[in-house]
Amino acid sequence: MYQPDAIDWQIIEYIQEGLPLVHRPYAPLATQLGLSETHLTSRIANLHHTGIIKRFGIVIHHRRLGYQANGMVVWDVPDEQLIDTAQHFTQFVHVTLCYQRSRHLPQWPYNLFTMIHGLNRQHVIAHVAALNEACGSFPHEILFSQQCFKQCGAHYVNPIKTEVKPCDRQ
Amino acid sequence: MPVPSLTALQQRLLDRFQHRLPLSPTPYADMAKRLDVDEAQLIDALDDLQNKHIISRIGPVFKPHRIGTSTLAALSVPSQDLAATAAFISTLPEVNHNYAREHLFNLWFVLTATDEAHLRAVIATIETTTGLPVMSLPMLREFHIDLGFQLNHMR
Known part of the structure; x- marks a missing residue:
């Protein structure tokens, strides 16, 4: 590679x-x-x-374009149903990210993470309810964002020449 | 917060160029040609989008874990300390997204590093500085979604 x-x-x-x-x-x-x-x-x-860059273009701040509610929805899906469920989730237009992550037991039982954007909080709640109903009901929580402190692209520190630059120039 | 309005040109820019910027020494001139406008007009439109913080940058989105490694991390911060802790986390160059969320785990951020050792060192620094345990939730699998918001569908 x-x-x-x-x-x-x-x-x-x-x-x-x-x-x-x-x-x-x-x-x-x-x-x-x-x-x-x-x-x-x-x-x-x-x-x-070579797949190092996924896309190269205009990167938007979604919160400024009307999608003001951003809910990270976390699901506890049985491992054997995980792939089917995730693939089902990705068919929905309001799902903008879908990742499997490690559980962190006992305090964190959730293994599937989705990001749901909506015009407001009620829209997000409605999208999540529809998703839950359509894809099989699983224990889940919605973590609404309250405040964004920092949002920028993944920032790599050059391992060959270590020189740290501030990430957020705003 | 009012929804910022976009000009027709800005809408076309977002529809056309979230995935693939022309890869030439003069990308804005090439984009302008494709949209049949002047380069100066196009640069003004992009500059306006940046000033209004509608776009964060014109550049790359890296594939997670292709070079380096990353994790989603969370802290459960006493509410009176949240602002100060969040400010500290944001100063770290390894942090990209840093959000307060409504949960017992109320501060969530993504850490990106060039290797696992570097990632562990950053987590150790955060734990020492804040006195709080970091819950690290590395990604195991990404399910593909066609990124770049589909403006027309979501409106």
Whole structure:
């Protein structure tokens, strides 16, 4: 499996902060590395092609686009029903993330995590009720978000050249 | 909080370019050409979306665990300490999302590190600094969803 080399890491560090809104957004990095901008974009294409980058584009803050209620819904699904249930969940348009995670017994029995967005709290509750009914009833809880302290992309610290940059530039 | 309104151009930008930015030295000029507008107009539209915090950035979303590792972590923080603890957690470069949620476990955040040892060290730092045990819930499997909000369907 392809692993990023030292130049890839420099590119990852640069692009994870977001591209500047200028005519040639890669020019500063190209100058710094002594490489052409085309070389940099072909490396980004390779990072995408090899699955390191899942998507490369405009990343939106969903809370500002009207989906003001964000409920993390956690489910305790018997292990043998987990995959079928998860695949069923992903068919619903209001489910925006679906992960299996470790249980943490005794205080945390939940093994399937979904993120449900809705225009308001009541919508989220209704979506969850519909989901529960459609997919088989399982013990679950909705954890509504109260306050977002920080939201940015996964931020990698270059292991080859350790230089820590602040993640949130807002 | 009012729903910010989008211009027609901004709507088209979000519909077209959440997944794949043109990979060229001049991506905004290429996007402008495809949408039949000026590059300056397009940059203004994106700048406005950023200033209103509708978009967080133009850049990559990394596949979880492909390089490095991550976990969803939670703390049960006494309510009077929540703001200070959340502020401390947000200062860590390994933290990306950090949310207060309505639950006994009231602070939730994602930790991303280049390897397991680094992740364990960050968790140990948090436990020492806050005096609270971190509940770490690593992802075992991701079920695919076509990311990028489907604006037309969800409205």
